[in-house]
Amino acid sequence: MTEEPHSEPHSEPRSAPDSGPPGAPGGRAPGEAYAELAAVGPYGVRPGHALITMVEPHPGHEYAYNRWYEDDHYYAGAMAMPWMYAGRRWVATRDLQLLRRPEKSAVAQPVTAGCYLSTYWITDGRYDDHMRWTVAINKRLNRDARVYRDRTHVFTAFQDHEATVYRDGAAGPRDFHALDHPYAGLVLQVVDAETQERRTDLLEWLRTRHLPGRLAGSPTALVTVFRPTPLPGDRMTYVRQVEGVDTRLTLLWFLETDPRDCWESHFTGLEEAMTGTGLGRVELLAPFVPTVPGTDRYVDRLR
Numbered sequence: 001m002t003e004e005p006h007s008e009p010h011s012e013p014r015s016a017p018d019s020g021p022p023g024a025p026g027g028r029a030p031g032e033a034y035a036e037l038a039a040v041g042p043y044g045v046r047p048g049h050a051l052i053t054m055v056e057p058h059p060g061h062e063y064a065y066n067r068w069y070e071d072d073h074y075y076a077g078a079m080a081m082p083w084m085y086a087g088r089r090w091v092a093t094r095d096l097q098l099l100r101r102p103e104k105s106a107v108a109q110p111v112t113a114g115c116y117l118s119t120y121w122i123t124d125g126r127y128d129d130h131m132r133w134t135v136a137i138n139k140r141l142n143r144d145a146r147v148y149r150d151r152t153h154v155f156t157a158f159q160d161h162e163a164t165v166y167r168d169g170a171a172g173p174r175d176f177h178a179l180d181h182p183y184a185g186l187v188l189q190v191v192d193a194e195t196q197e198r199r200t201d202l203l204e205w206l207r208t209r210h211l212p213g214r215l216a217g218s219p220t221a222l223v224t225v226f227r228p229t230p231l232p233g234d235r236m237t238y239v240r241q242v243e244g245v246d247t248r249l250t251l252l253w254f255l256e257t258d259p260r261d262c263w264e265s266h267f268t269g270l271e272e273a274m275t276g277t278g279l280g281r282v283e284l285l286a287p288f289v290p291t292v293p294g295t296d297r298y299v300d301r302l303r
Helices: 032-038 060-080 127-143 194-213 259-267 270-275
Strands: 045-056 084-091 116-123 149-167 185-193 220-228 249-254 278-290
Touching: 045 060, 045 127, 045 220, 060 084, 060 116, 060 127, 116 127, 116 185, 127 149, 149 194, 149 249, 185 194, 185 259, 194 220, 194 249, 194 270, 194 278, 259 278, 270 278
Parallel strands: none
Antiparallel strands: 045 116, 045 149, 084 116, 084 278, 149 220, 185 249, 185 278, 220 249
16 A cells, blocks of 8 residues: 655646747748647646536536537637647436435535536646636637536646556556546545645645545545646636645545445545545535447436
8 A cells, every 4th residue: 555656746847838829920820839839848647636517507507518518518618728638527326326425515506516527637737727728728629609607617627747546556547547447336435625725634644644544445445645836817707716735635435346236335424534634524425427429328317
């Protein structure tokens, strides 16, 4: 039960030198900036950043939302963007929603809100570059009527990677494989510390004590830990600003079995373990299973 070393969040420049958009003034032919940008800056495979977004389609719009997201937005609004190199969608059917804790959550009101979860990895050190593109493309998609309105963002945040803890040490898939490996389930855990300083202590406790013990002999292959970052001021207005930037951590538990089969045995007592340390509290514990791309599987089981 070891944690693989990862690069410090600011060990490399967060973005490449600004060469300007394709076709910008300066004598370059349209498209030349692509070659310039590819030749400089970080280009490793580690998930230095993530987009984690939990969304609730409005009642009666479940099928239409699912088709829009899978057929258009997953690609045009995410995977086609520079430096966003892996993605996966997850779904919580009604029985999975009813397993969520705590009943009164600072993240989801009610706690069952947010039946779809999308997770994306962004190359370490390329957050600023990616954000410039994502703000611009989402404005264009909105202008071109390619944004589905009948949905609510319950929990949407770009996040910086803090740690990955593995059950089997150096064996098995790494965190950069996690969104492509066929894991059977995912559990989203959101925890809050009282202060920014306490969050540092909470992270250390998770990395070195709590998670290694929980993962030993369990169906969880790895847990990634992120901290949220503020959304840009020119974000789309239907996405609210991120809460808990200074005090929150987001954990993704990647499971080799269906979460229903290990919920009681593996996830009981997480809240008590955390509150017992005095370092923080669990604000959401939510299980999901992977969607099947190109299908409407599970859509009839959301309500």
